Amino acid sequence: MSLDVRDIGGAPVIIGAGVAGLMTALHLAPEPVVLISRAPLGTEACSELAQGGLAASLGGDDGPDLHLADTLAAGDGLCDEATVGRVVEAAPTAIHNLERFGVAFDRCPDGALQLGLEAAHSRRRIVHAAGDATGRELVRALTAAVRRTPSITLLEEMEARRLIVEDGAIAGVLAVGSAGAVGLPTSRVVLATGGIGGLFRDTTNPLGSIGHGLALAASAGVELADLEFVQFHPTALDGPRRPMPLVSEAVRGEGAVLVDERGERFLADTPSGELASRDLVARAIWHQLAAGHRVFLDARKSLGPSFGKRFPAIAQLCLEAGIDPATEPIPVRPAAHYHMGGVAVDAAGRSSLTGLWACGEVACTGLHGANRLASNSLTEAVAMAGWVAETVGGASPGQRRRLLSALEPPRPDPSGVRPVVSQALGIIRDGETLREAAAALLSTATINQTASDPAVVALMIAIAALRREESRGSHYRSDFPGRDADVCPSRLTLATAIQAAVALGWRAPTRKQLI
Template identity: 75%
Template sequence: MSLDVHDIAGAPVIIGSGIAGMMTALRLAPEPVVLLSNAQLGTGSCSELAQGGLAASLGRDDGPELHVGDTLAAGDGLCEETTVRRTVRAAPEAIKTLERFGVAFDRRADGALRLGLEAAHSQRRIVHAAGDATGRELVSALIAAVRRTPSITILENVEARRLIVEGGSIVAVVAAGHTGAVALPTRRAVLATGGIGGLFCYSTNPPGSWGHGLALAAWAGAELADLEFVQFHPTALDGPRRPMPLVSEAVRGEGAVLIDERGERFLAETPGGELAPRDVVARAVWRQLAAGRRVFLDARQCLGPRFGERFPAIADLCRKAGVDPATDPIPVRPAAHYHMGGVAVDATGRSSVEGLWACGEVARTGLHGANRLASNSLTELVVTASWVAESVAGASLTRRRHICSTFVPPRPDPSAIRAVVSAALGIIRHGETMHEAVTTLLPSAAHDSAGSGPALVALMIAIAALRREESRGAHCRSDFPSRDADARSSRLTLSSALQAAAALSCRAPVRST
């Protein structure tokens, strides 16, 4: 398709309009920037669904070293300590930055920030806004800031379909909207597209969050890292609604316990109990469900009639599902929630492709390792948005006028592969099932179709998971239950993943006995 392209003077193009994308755009001001949003601003992303807050060592009994230690412990040996320390030290200033953009965080009667406790944190250090509606409050404040910033051009209902690369560098972003397709010439593109939960049947992410940015990066030749590490939140509200409503970890931080259908607490003997790392709790809940039992989160004793005051959004979601959390246990189950892997980036958010950066969940910075510490993700994207913006602003600016002739693929659709992904890449994995998934996914991943992008992302996750022959953090294999003492971060490119998949497809899976 021949696209007549208007010169945008080399302005950076930010793909994704969640918190990561908006923060990067705001941090680039007053430099002109284009912000692509595949829906109306403030809808369709994971950001507005976030109930958890931002982790920052602000309490009198807390400090950066404690936060660093908790993050490293949760990351299970695969965090990059330099990144962890840098991010943790910048976290308190990130809170102030958001306040300057209009975010009103919850405070105690004495005016001090109210600090919550979440799983695997040794101290209260979680800052919330509007109780359990932190994401909504952040998104609302940042939208207002973005709309009043004249240097930001917002293109709503426009979706990036391909990154055009010439000579190893980004030269354009091909996008499509209701009125047709366009190629935006730019030497600087920032991926801020969120996670991959939409690949799974049970997920707290919107269906459109299927790894769009990972596919764009892979097609452009970028290196991806640690794709096998997918975090499943232990307590999504069990019901038909999609995305699945999250019952925040903060509820467990207030003392709620997990019980089975007989009313028995099954984590009583687990170190940390309900506040053990998420992978531990998610597997414990999964085992109960696999045994044919139902699981509930019981907040009747710790909160009771105060539940609605402390967690108004969750209480409303529960009531819509026919549950009163003040008097009823809340039915829950694990759901795909967060991706620790992503586009491999350096300390400034640069990918391996010149002119391509990544920020937020789509990026693998090294902060989370094998298992994200609760509420470190919002902190990460606010902190790293500043680093990415500084790097983008400092990059050389080349102005060109392009007439691009390129194929514009159809709008992606992950629906056909969700069952395959859920069966093979869930909480407990096995090599045989993943091998079969690779064989199933390869034909779609290797050809341009509505399902090719989602199939490619799922395929690359499966290849990474097959290569990691151990159990670590959020990656648990029943055929390799032990840890590898020499384990390292994994790396993949599109070409290496397709080569590995083709080789696997020529071999029958090894049947376990």
């Protein structure tokens, strides 16, 4: 394949246009930067679907120390405390930075920011915008800011297919659009591609969120971390629609309760009840469903006729499904929602590969540990974007190189991988099913076909889950239900994951070099 090599003057390339990518580009201004968006800007980003808000200690009864304590408790022993401290200290500034770029947050009649409560938070500290449409408002404002920033070159409806690596460092990006393949020579790349929810049948993420950035990084030999930790949101609207509409945790924060088809509240005796950590609530619902029950979120007493005013977007989603949440309980079930694992990065977002940074859900900073505290993710993306931009801007543009011809990988198709992922990597896991999944995924991950990149990501998650022989946070093994006292973060490369899978007793061809 002969590449159309585009001279971008050595500018940094940001892959992904959710909140993390948009904020990184804006922070880099006025330095020239190229922003690649797989879809038209402002669409198909996980950030846009976020109903929750940003966690920040802004209340008079709150402080960074309390926010830190709640985050560490949710992370179940795997958070990097220094990272947590840095992010929670920066959270109030992150809110102000967003306002500077045009985000309109919800305020009380006296003008103070309106603060909501979500699970596992000890104080009201969740800042929302447009009620339950925070993500949409953030993407709207930041997209407008990016479009009016002349230093940002937008490549819309273009997909990055491979990172080009030479001499152990980033040399460029291979991208594909309607006009064909394009080579972008650069020594600085930022991954901001979102999560992996689209690998599951039941997910709140856009179906295109299939671990794209993780596959790019893995194929370049980059180290990934904590891949086994996948958070399932307890309350997605149970119906045929995919992605599944989210019924925000804030609804439970306003007093809604979980009941079965008989109206019995099955979390009544659980500490914190419906506002227990997400992994506990998701497993409780899973057990109800596995026993043949249905599960509903009942907001009739707590919100009733005011539901539509407090949560207009959720009310509309319910009405479209034929449910009036003011007078009827809402059918819910858990769905894949957020990935705590990702590209292993340092405090500035640098990966193990020279010239590659990661920001947002695709990165693993150590903030979330084994279980993300609600609404910490947008806060992390906004705070980290500034630190990533600072180091990207301070890095040398490097020597420009002429990109050689490259084999264009096919467009990823996760449809063949979803059944395996959904069965083996869900809320309750076991070693036998994980080993079977590794066997099913290995051969697909090691050849160049449409399912290869999704299979690479799924294989690495399966191997990470097999290695963690304990139950902690969002990772629950029915064959290892206890906790291991010698807990530690887990790290993998694609090569070590393939070696581990082969060691289980299966053989596979060597993964083809794609660039």
